[in-house]
Amino acid sequence: MVTQEDRSIGSREKVIAAAVAMVAEDATARLSVRAVAARAGVSTGSLRFHFPTQRALQDTVLARIYDQVFPDDPIQDRSRPARDRLVDCLRQVLAPAGVGEKAREAWSKAYQTFIAPDPTEEVRAAYLAMEREGWRRVEYWLTVLADEGALPKGDHARHVRFLLTVLNGLSIERALPAEESILKSETDTLYTAVDCVLNSRAS
Structure with a gap:
């Protein structure tokens, strides 16, 4: 029955x-x-x-x-602090871009695909689809942390945009010549960004 x-x-x-x-x-x-x-x-x-x-x-x-x-997504490992998990998740986004030559190739391809051509509806739609996927992934991580009480519940749009902007900047840095260790400076930047998000009030 x-x-x-x-x-x-x-x-x-x-x-x-x-x-x-x-x-x-x-x-x-x-x-x-x-x-x-x-x-x-x-x-x-x-x-x-x-x-x-x-x-x-x-x-x-x-x-x-x-x-x-992503069944093994670091955000699900509650045995670790929220800030460490979120930094690891953001590192996952940066990892495919590589460093040095690989990063330059990735940015060259992005330029040829989305910046150099005329901004046709097809180019715009392709870029927005890619951007939306990245947005959803970061939004999911923040939602998980909000459900745990690590940050306020609500609309995370402002924080998602901020973290994506940081990731874009770091991915460009990976393609540029650097004097110091990329890993150290990148880690410092990611923790600073994550602390800003976790310590902020609801938007």
């Missing part, structure tokens, strides 16, 4: 699965209530029952995506 609770759990999972599928198809998807409800085959009222706000839906979807894609 299917109980009301079973049906409730079923509709919640349908909503999450539909939203995850929408993000997988389009990284810039905004997850509007109507679109997600239609995709899930549930009413908007049912969606709102499980997720009273769009923010609640987005946070749940982010958690589901990154728990599946």
